[in-house]
Amino acid sequence: MKTPSDGRLCVVSLGGNALVRRGEAGTIEEQFDHVRSCTAGISGLIGEGWRVVITHGNGPIVGNIVIRNEAAKNTVPPMPLFICDADSEGGIGYMIQQTLYNTLRSIQRAGDVVTLVTQVIVDGSDPAFGAPTKPIGPFYTAEEAASLEKARGWTLREDSRRGYRRVVPSPRPLRIVEIDVVRRLAAQGVIVIAAGGGGVPVVELPSGDLRGVDAVVDKDLATSLLASKLGAERFINLTQIDRVYLDYGKDRQRGLADVKVSEIVEYERQGHFPAGSMGPKIRAAVEFLQSGGKEVIITSPELIEEAIKGKAGTRIRRG
Numbered sequence: 034m035k036t037p038s039d040g041r042l043c044v045v046s047l048g049g050n051a052l053v054r055r056g057e058a059g060t061i062e063e064q065f066d067h068v069r070s071c072t073a074g075i076s077g078l079i080g081e082g083w084r085v086v087i088t089h090g091n092g093p094i095v096g097n098i099v100i101r102n103e104a105a106k107n108t109v110p111p112m113p114l115f116i117c118d119a120d121s122e123g124g125i126g127y128m129i130q131q132t133l134y135n136t137l138r139s140i141q142r143a144g145d146v147v148t149l150v151t152q153v154i155v156d157g158s159d160p161a162f163g164a165p166t167k168p169i170g171p172f173y174t175a176e177e178a179a180s181l182e183k184a185r186g187w188t189l190r191e192d193s194r195r196g197y198r199r200v201v202p203s204p205r206p207l208r209i210v211e212i213d214v215v216r217r218l219a220a221q222g223v224i225v226i227a228a229g230g231g232g233v234p235v236v237e238l239p240s241g242d243l244r245g246v247d248a249v250v251d252k253d254l255a256t257s258l259l260a261s262k263l264g265a266e267r268f269i270n271l272t273q274i275d276r277v278y279l280d281y282g283k284d285r286q287r288g289l290a291d292v293k294v295s296e297i298v299e300y301e302r303q304g305h306f307p308a309g310s311m312g313p314k315i316r317a318a319v320e321f322l323q324s325g326g327k328e329v330i331i332t333s334p335e336l337i338e339e340a341i342k343g344k345a346g347t348r349i350r351r352g
Contacts (some may be wrong), residue, residue, distance in 0.1 A: 040082035042219060043267040044260040046252065047071050049090025049230070050273050051334050052125065059093055065128055067334065071271060072133045074337030080142060084219050086263060087129060088256040091121040091230030095249070099170035099199075114169075114201060115233055115245030122150050122229035129226050146224045152210040152243060153232030153250050159204035167203045167249050172196030202248040204234065206255045210243065212262050219263065231255040253317035261324035268321050269330045269337065270314050277315070277331050277347040279305045289347045294322040297349050322351045 052067050053059040078085055095117050102111040112120070126148030134146050165188050173181065178189040178197035189197040209215070209228060218225045231250030235243040253270065260268045279300060280286045289300075298319055306312040318329040330337075332346025340346030 040084050041267070042084045042086065042263060042265040043078055043269060044086045044088065044256060044263065044265045045071075045075055045078070045269045046256045046271060047087065047089040047129070047334070048270070048272040049092035049094060049252070051271050052089070053093040054273065059097065061128075064094075064125075065132060068128050068132045069136070071334040071337070072129070072136045074334070074341070075133060076136045076140060076142065077338055078341070079137065079144065079224070080140070083267075084222060085224050086215060086219055086259070086265070087133075087224065087226045088228045088252065088259065089125050089129065089226070089230065090252040091118070091125060092252075094125060095121040095230060096169050103171055113245065114247035114249070115235070118230055118249065119150055119233045119245075122233065123148065126150075126226045126229050133224065144222065144224060146226070147218065148226040148229075149211055149215060149218075151215075151228045151232040152235045153206045153228065153255055154208040154210060154237055154243070155204035155234050155246065155248065155250065156207060157236040157246070159202070161202040161204040161248070162246075165200045165202045167201050168192055168198040169201055169249065170199050172198055202246075203251055204248055206231065206250050206258050209255070209259055209262065210235070212259070215259070216263055228252075228255045228259050251313050251317075253313040254320070257317035257321040257324075260321050260326060264325070265321075266327045267330070268318065268326055268328075269332075269340075270318070271332065271334045271337060272314065273333060275333050275336055275345060277306075277311060281305075281311065291343070291348045291350070293350055293352060294319055318349050322349065327351055 052064050057063050098117045098120055130146045130148045137144050172195050181187050182189055187199050190200050192198045215225050215227050231252040232255050234246050234248040234250050236246055237243055277289045278286045301315050306315040329349040330340050330346050332340040336345040
């Protein structure tokens with residue numbers, strides 16, 4: 034049997050909404066339960082000899098951190114958003130790290146698991162900084178929104194008639210600062226948790242120094258970049274739904290099982306994958322496959338083992 038240090042590489046991405054489900058309070062106990070459902074399938078991959086790198090989303094969780102900031106702003110100084118990004122990356126990474134360690138130990142496959150707080154370089158002149166779109170944090174009244182825009186320079190937008198929310202930039206990831214560290218650890222068989230929440234967005238100054246910026250990098254695009262630079266063969270994207278659908282939410286919706294990347298590109302062109310839902314996952318899959326990856330699997334955490342066997346989920350192939 035192959036050992037993880039000489040096996041093929043698979044990057045597994047856990048969606049933020051797969052960790053905090055709709056209708057839940059988002060307690061730590063609930064999050065641990067969802068992480069356990071993910072790590073069962075991941076441990077199966079490791080048992081088959083795959084080397085594994087894990088990424089994760091942070092959407093609902095970093096939003097909760099921002100809400101805590103606002104609730105305690107008169108008691109402790111609020112943290113900038115890039116520190117909140119790092120905070121969520123460490124906290125979620127810890128849950129995955131501990132749960133996977135325990136899962137592997139229970140099946141007598143103890144291994145090294147480590148969380149790496151990862152910096153992702155973005156372009157300070159990215160158009161996203163001039164047109165922020167990513168909603169984050171609590172809801173405000175129109176009066177509060179106007180005051181915050183003036184006092185803090187934030188951009189706030191009305192959100193679903195529930196009030197106003199801060200919107201922040203989501204610039205494109207260009208380079209992962211710690212990519213060589215991830216590569217070396219993975220080559221040694223260490224299970225690495227990296228680029229959580231898309232990583233901490235930073236810009237590179239003319240001096241070469243790095244500086245954090247208030248933004249949120251798309252987790253799927255950051256994962257695709259990470260997987261491509263590592264030379265991964267497989268990219269598994271775990272989300273809330275069981276597979277990719279055409280005409281999702283409509284009477285004529287149709288699930289996709291096994292498709293070529295060329296077919297997915299055509300479906301994308303036809304507008305089947307909205308930007309606010311499946312769009313980033315499809316774009317990330319396409320970019321990974323066009324950069325040399327062999328296959329992408331998109332499914333829910335509970336179905337990962339069946340999806341790997343080709344009995345569930347959506348498999349997108351390069352050929």
